[in-house]
Amino acid sequence: MKWLELLTVAGATLAAAVTVVVLYSLGVRLTAIAGDVQQASPGLKRSLAYVCFGLCGLAVLFGLYLIIPYFSG
Amino acid sequence: MVALVIALALFFDFTNGFHDTANAMATPIATGAIKPKTAVTLAAVLNLVGAFLSTEVAKTVSGGIIREGSEGVQITPDIIFAGLMGAILWNMITWLKGLPSSSSHALFGGLIGAAIAGIGFNSINLEGLMQKVILPAIFAPLIAGIVAYVCTRLAYALTSRQDPETGSKLTQKRGGFRTGQIFTSSLVALAHGTNDAQKTMGIITLVLIAAGTQAPGSGPQFWVIAACALAIAIGTYAGGWRIIRTMGAGLTEVKPAQGFAAETSTASAILASSHLGFALSTTQVASGSVIGSGMGRRGTSVRWNMVGKIALGWLFTLPAAGIVGALTALLVKTGVVGVLIAAVAGTAAVLFMFFYSRKSAVGHHNAIEVEEAGQAVRFAKKKAMARARAKAKAHSKAKAEANTKAEAQTSTEANTSAEATTEAEAEAITTKDAQR
Known part of the structure; x- marks a missing residue:
């Protein structure tokens, strides 16, 4: 049986999904904070939010890069 | 015969497409992230792209379940024809019932049934069957469900906001997830293209090799890839609204954050598994994710009787498609007349189901029923x-x-x-x- 492969798939799925969800959630949270009325530095929070969204997008692209055989040669 | 099988394979690809649109697009439609029409168009385009991206799966498809090559028995176009017949009919039946069943299982079931009837029981590789079909069927929804559960909890924990002084709740502002859903559901559609379009390519290549028009061991030819990609894209665009309804509202009510978590889990599970060579069924992964995300949010209930119905559908997929495949294989064995009878009967059955479905049409306008969303309210x-x-x-x-x-x-x-x-x-x- 391919228990090891099964574990790998489960682990990879968990790692990938958690990375994307955590980054995106942080982005959503920071956007929400930046939108608050009394906020010391909304600009900083907003740019941090965009950094989170950007990292999330990069994580997805990296995943695709790993999977598409054209790139990995 | 070869031409007939290719036509049938492309039609199977079509049913696969509209059967599985739901996997990618049910949750964003349910949360209102994308309009239904736009959603299926997007899914169709991404399926097309995905089908061209990778042909790795196509090269390994169907190998390992039916013994082929020098040691085993030679697989003939007849067997594949019979197998496809079983797969298509079962896909149509489950679509009519709105059940998200696995198209790949239908295909495997049909092929297995056809091989048993056409060649004999020894043509089946039991260990391969166990490893490639039965174990993934148990673990695919489990893995996806657990991951979706964890992700949903995380998404809600990270975005829950309370005023630090008064402890009262602030507006949650989770609207961002709705935008995110557009991307994650696109990813699922892409994953579906890289995974499911390949199965048909594999089948057609197998037929071409069996007929001797292509060298054994070579990959799919370009026209095969293009035809399969187109067939699955058209099928996706046609949209299986019945199944979208089940996935989007029948299992549990879906909020944007849940949908985001579910889609991310689905996409990563499909991509990871197809890349690491452990084939999981797209449909089962997606259903597992939706259920998992339903359990992950407090106050959401999962409709377990619907889950039971779907699980029953999964159990029947393999044997039911197998029986149709076996019957067709027996017919085909009798010669040209048998092939003709099988083809006509199959077409008639498909047409009948299509017209039967017209009686209670489920389209993009009523795919997600209002009552079902309303039922969700329990304490307000x-x-x-x-x-x-x-x-x-x-x-x-x-x-x-x-x-x-x-x-x-x-x-x-x-x-x-x-x-x-x-x-x-x-x-x-x-x-x-x-x-x-």
């Missing part, structure tokens, strides 16, 4: 209700403007009121949480 407090009503007013205004060419006035009104009630429910839950 007065305060929350009032707040939600104010919110809903602003919402409905914007919605009404956006939906100027809405098909029916009543449907938009019903939609917004349903949204209001679900929002009220969310508010009620969060206030409850805050009080705890």
Whole structure:
């Protein structure tokens, strides 16, 4: 049986999904904070939010890069 | 015969496409992230792209279950024809019932049945069957469900906001997830293209090799890839609205954050598994994710009787498609007349199911029923209700403007009121949480 492969798939799925969800959630949270009325530095929070969204997008692209055989040669 | 099999394979690809649109697009449609028509178009395009991206799966498909090559028995176009017949008929039946069953299982079931009837029981590689079909069928929904559960909990934990001084709840502002859903559902559609279109390519290549028009061991030819990609894209565009309804509203009611978590889990599970060579069924992964995300959010209930129905559908997929495949294989064995009878009977059955479905058409306008969303409301407090009503007013205004060419006035009104009630429910839950 391919228990090891099964574990790998489960682990990879968990790692990938958690990375994307955590980054995106942080982005959503920071956007929400930046939108608050009394906020010391909304600009900083907003740019941090965009950094989170950007990292999330990069994580997805990296995943695709790993999977598409054209790139990995 | 070869041409007939290729045509049938492409038709299977088509049914696969519209059967599985739901996997990618049910949750964003349910949460209103994308309009139904736009959603299926997007899914179709991404399926097309995905089918061209990778042909790794195509090279390994169907190998390992039926013994082929020098040691085993030679697989003939007849067997594949019979197998495809079984797969297509089962896909049509489950579509009619709105059950999200696995197209790949239908294909495997049909092929296995056809091989048993056409060649004999020894043609089946039991260990391969266990490893490639039965174990993944158990673990695919489990893995996806657990991951989706964890992700949903994380998404809600990270975005729940409370005033540090008074402890009262702030507006949650989780609207960002709705935008995110557009991307994650696109990813699922892409994953589906890289995974499921390959199966048909593999079948056609197998037929071509069996017929001797292609060298054994070579990959799919370009026209095969293009034809399969097109067939699955057209199928996706046609849209299996019945299954979208089951996935989007039948299992559990879906909020944007849940949908985001579910889709991310689905996409990563499919991509990871197809890349690491452990084939999981797209449909089962997606269903598992939706259920998992339903369990991950407090106050959401999962409709377990619907889950049971679907699980029963999964159990029957393999044997049912197998029986049809076996019967077709027996018919085909009798010669040309048998092939003709099988082809005519199959076409008649498909046409009958199509016209039968017309009686109670489920289209993009009524794919996600309002009542079902309304049923979700269980406890809505007065305060929350009032707040939600104010919110809903602003919402409905914007919605009404956006939906100027809405098909029916009543449907938009019903939609917004349903949204209001679900929002009220969310508010009620969060206030409850805050009080705890």
